[in-house]
Amino acid sequence: EGQLVESGGGLVQPGGSLRLSCDASGFSFSSNWMNWVRQAPGKGLEWVANIKPDGIGKNYVDSVKGRFTISRDNAKNSLYLQMDSLRAEDTAVYYCTTISNSAFDYWGQGTLVTVSS
Amino acid sequence: DIVMTQSPLSLPVTPGEPASISCRSSQSLLHSNGYNYLAWYLQKPGQSPQLLIYVTSNRASGVPDRFSGSGSGTDFTLKISRVGTEDVGVYYCMQTLQTPVTFGPGTKVDIK
Numbered sequence: 001e002g003q004l005v006e007s008g009g010g011l012v013q014p015g016g017s018l019r020l021s022c023d024a025s026g027f028s029f030s031s032n033w034m035n036w037v038r039q040a041p042g043k044g045l046e047w048v049a050n051i052k053p054d055g056i057g058k059n060y061v062d063s064v065k066g067r068f069t070i071s072r073d074n075a076k077n078s079l080y081l082q083m084d085s086l087r088a089e090d091t092a093v094y095y096c097t098t099i100s101n102s103a104f105d106y107w108g109q110g111t112l113v114t115v116s117s
Numbered sequence: 118d119i120v121m122t123q124s125p126l127s128l129p130v131t132p133g134e135p136a137s138i139s140c141r142s143s144q145s146l147l148h149s150n151g152y153n154y155l156a157w158y159l160q161k162p163g164q165s166p167q168l169l170i171y172v173t174s175n176r177a178s179g180v181p182d183r184f185s186g187s188g189s190g191t192d193f194t195l196k197i198s199r200v201g202t203e204d205v206g207v208y209y210c211m212q213t214l215q216t217p218v219t220f221g222p223g224t225k226v227d228i229k
Contacts, residue, residue: 035218045158045166045209047218059216095165102213103156103171110165 002027002106004096009111016086020111022079022096027106030074033099036081038092039110048094049081064090086115119144119212123221129229130200138224140193140210147190147214154214157186157195160223161206169208170195202228 008020020036036048049060049070058070069082079096093112097104120143130136146153157170168177170186173193183198197204205228210221 044207044223045160045211045220047220050216050218061217099213101171101175102152102154103168103177103211104158104166105168105171105177107165107167 002098004098004106004108006094006096006108006111009094009113011114011116012086013117014087014115016115017082017084018086018113020081020083020094020096020113022081022108024077024079024096024098027098029077034070034072034079035097035099035104036070036079037095037097037104037107038090038113039095040089040092043092046092050099051079083113086113088115091115118217119146119215119219121210121212121219121221123208123210123224126222126224128224128226130197130204130226131229132202133199136197136200136204136226138195138208138210138226140188140195140221142191142193142212144215145190146193146212153189153193154212155186155188155193156211156213157184158209158211159204159206160209164206166209200226 003025005023035050051058051070055072067085071080093110095110096108098106122141124139153173155173158166160166174186185196207223209223
């Protein structure tokens with residue numbers, strides 16, 4: 001069974017940067033689209049970005065375009081999210097997920113990002 | 118962007134009784150392959166979301182058969198035939214027909 005473990009969250013000041021990582025195991029990482037989904041405290045789920053298996057095709061939600069960059073290293077079975085110019089509204093738990101049969105099947109436990117001065 | 122709505126947003130339930138959640142999309146979720154790209158998730162308190170149903174009506178691995186999904190186009194329903202105390206949490210529908218992927222606002226299910 002697939003496992004995803006996120007890391008890299010923490011407290012950062014507005015305008016700062018943070019890099020999230022997601023380590024995958026138990027499935028064919030290099031064959032799967034990968035996604036980041038976030039959840040602000042007490043709020044619902046918001047898709048953030050996805051990346052093709054080849055690491056070239058990428059998509060972002062409008063609110064993070066130009067500030068966040070998704071990437072992957074298939075040799076390390078790892079997914080990343082570089083977050084720059086962070087804002088208070090980026091405060092959330094960030095989950096990495098796989099997609100299979102057009103649905104997000106495996107989810108990590110999430111990593112909390114807090115943007116505050 | 119495809120907007121997802123759910124009703125009700127809050128659903129108190131009696132254990133052993135049935136429950137139903139509606140999800141509507143602002144555009145049809147029907148793909149040219151004949152499948153509707155609609156999924157359902159349950160997020161139990163303090164946990165990550167877990168997949169219940171994919172492409173409208175297919176139960177994910179390990180999901181009890183008391184959960185069923187139906188619908189087509191823009192109207193979808195998740196039904197729980199007999200609610201258990203372990204089913205409390207927030208239920209989300211999600212579309213993956215188009216980018217950006219979008220979720221419904223969630224339906225909070227708790228015990229009366």
